Amino acid sequence: MNLVNLESVSHAYGPKPLLSDVSLGVEAGERIGVVGRNGGGKTTLLSVISGEVRPDSGRVTHNRGLRIGYLSQQDTLDPGLTVRETVLGGRAEHEWAGDQAVREILGSLIGDLDLEAKASELSGGERRRTALARLLIDEHELIMLDEPTNHLDIEAIAWLAAHLAVRKSALVVVTHDRWFLDAVSTRTWEVVDGRVERYEGGYAAYVLAKAERARIAQAAEERRQNLMRKEIAWLRRGPPARTSKPKFRIEAAQALIANEPPPRESVELVKFATARLGKTVYDLEDVTLHAGGPGAGPLVLERCTWQFGPGDRIGLIGVNGSGKSSVLRLLAETVQPDAGRLVRGKTVRLAHLSQELDELDPTRRVLETVEEIRKYIQVGKREWTASQLLERLGFKGEAQWKVVGDLSGGERRRLQLLRLLMDDPNVLLLDEPTNDLDIETLNELEDLLDGWPGTLILVSHDRYFLERVADRCVALLGDGRLSMLPGGVDEYLERRASGTALTARLSSAPQQSGTAPAAAPAAEGLSAKEERELRKELNRLERQLDKLAGQEARLHEKMADAASDYAKLGSLDAQLKEIQAQKETVEAEWLEAADQLGE
Structure with a gap:
């Protein structure tokens, strides 16, 4: 039924x-x-479907009584209302406090935010979360979301995807977050040149289908096909779920990438980066850092020792407010540590893209603004002109002669990023570089960075971009350390969910860049046999914690489904409390065993 x-x-x-x-x-x-290019009509399509905009011609019909929940990009909060009034309306406290689904939405999106705070006092991110919570606590047959992941961290995005997956309402979502697209969608619409092209499956299936259509038609120009083959090769190397549910012949598309090499020649890039940088890039020696300056604000690092080496491509992960941007500012030397020392290599040539973009001369032309930095740049084995790179990042033809003052926020961010790259840095610090970039531009940026030799440290809530560009992930988990994540974002989410952020943490001893922490020496006072037994017990407890975390997640899903069945909800809540009690017991046992091992 439509x-x-x-x-x-x-x-x-x-x-x-x-x-x-x-x-x-x-x-x-x-x-x-x-999906589609910025300015291509995605938001207009949502506005027409929802009834917010009446089309110039044609007809839009809704089922009688259709309940639509629509989250637009524009801020629609009443500045005079409190968070409580905005989200909960006239609901009595006993009504919403007894509703597990509402409590989960509030806990995951509103968090520590004061319910009595006025909407006018909220930051942009807090306003976005409030608007999203207001929409999700109501029931709708159709939910429409325009860039819902803006201002959300990786953990909140993962929660939102899981929440939407168990809702029974229809969903239409505009987003540039490709991981989120794959997690929530079973069909993809591409808005291009006034048309809406339809594909079965999420983002991965969409990419495969586009490649298949290009192969059959033999009409795509060569560079675009090369870029698409590279994108599919990356997808195929990821989890199998990425390519689930395509209703077309995958074999034909797979033939395109049968001999496609990995996205990056990592050994060659590290070799080139070492030649440009030497052995030392950044060494943190016993560094303590607070987010607000010495002794002020949340603690970010405490007596932390770490090495960033030549050719490292690191994704820095943490919740909003954990200090990711502070670490980048420390490396950029715009803030000083409370204690300890930052050693910077003598050959480091730094480029830092922060979230607060520097002002550009509004009277200059786009091409002039880039060429004043440099007219040519070598990326990998190819030389590019400023004009060619501008075209790759979406400034085609006449757009290169636009006045900077007429550019949108996304265009200004692309221009600033390109100016940084044209300065030929060998160290890149990127703080949320994907903000306001559409998927095609993200593909081009990823391809450009594939051939860039140097050290890259990236902060991004875009999980797909993070996994695609970075070779390894490091987390700020609130314990004052930088923690290696061999399992990437999945490991980070598991550790956040299970409360075992202390596991696998890095030793505070200096480490060689790119290497895992050395095995800890035998704990003092323990025989080799006792240590082996304790480590076996530690592993058993960690497996048990993972199992309990899975049971807890499944119970939350069942409780969301049974939101209106109070008898079943009470039974499930009792089971949940039992699981949580078991978790606390196991965590206490884990901490005791870890303490005996000196970890």
Whole structure:
């Protein structure tokens, strides 16, 4: 059953048609991800489907009584209302406090935020979370989300994906977060040149389908096909779930990448980076750092020793407010540590893309702004002109002659990033570089960074970009250390969920870059046999904690499904408390064993 139907819909802003004779429908329970270039019509499509915008021509019909939840990019909060009034409306406290689903939404999105705070007092991120919570606590047949992951950290994005996956309502979501697209959508719509092209499956299936269509038509120009083959090769090396549910012949698309090499020639890049940088890039020696300056604000690092080496490509992960940007500012030497020492290599040539972009001359042309840095740059084995790189990052043709003052926020960010790259740095610090970038531009940026030789340290809430660009992940878990994550983002989420952030933490002893922490020496006073037995016990307890965490997650899902069945909800809540009690016992046993081992 279709909830919404569009028949021959057309709509334009100015001379450019964003939608041209579009006919489609949204079925009950359908889960659709919408992709396309910035300014290509994605938001317009959502606005037309929701009824917020009346199209220039054509017809839009909704089922009678259809309940739509729509999260737009614009801020629609009443500044005079409190968070409680905005999210919960007139619900009595006993009503929402006794609802497990509402409590989970509040805990995951609102967190420590004061419910009595006025909307006018909130930051941009807090306002976004409040608007999202307000939408999710109500029941809808159709949920429409425009860039819902903006301002959310990786943990909150993972929670939102899991939450949407168990809801029974239909979903239409616009996002540039490719991991999120794969996690929540079973169909993909691409808005391009006024049309809406439809594909089965999430982002991975969409990429495969586009490659298959290009192979059959033999119409895609050579560089785009090369970029797509590289993207698919990356996808194929990831979890099998990424390529699930495609309803077309995968074999033909796989033939495109049969001999495709890995995305990066890592050994060659490290060799080149070492030649440019030498052995020392950054050494942290017994560093203590607070986010607000010496002794002020949350503790980020405490007597931390770490080495960033030539050719390292590191993704830095942590919840919002954990100090990721502070670590980048420490490396950029715009803040000083409370104690300890930062040693910077003599040959380091740094470029730092922060979240607060420097002002550009609004009267200059885009191409002039880049060429004043450098007109040519060598990336990998190829030389690029400023104009060619501008084209790769979305400034095509006449767009290179636009005045900087007329650029959007996303265009200014692309321009600033390109100016940094044109300065030929050998160390890149990137703080949320994907903000306001569409998927095609992200593909180009990833391909550009694949051939860039140097040390890269990246902070991003875009999980796909993080895993695609970085070779390893390091986390700030609130214990004052930088913790290696061999299992990447998945390990980070597991450790956050199970409360075992102390496991696998790095020793405070100096380490060689790119190497795992050395095995700890035998704990003082323990025989070799006793130590082996304790380590076996530690591993057993960790497996038990993982199992309990899985049971806890499944119970949360069942409770969400049984939100209106109070008898079943009470039974499930009792089971949940029992599991949580077991977890506390096991965690206490783990801490005791770890303490005996001196870990």
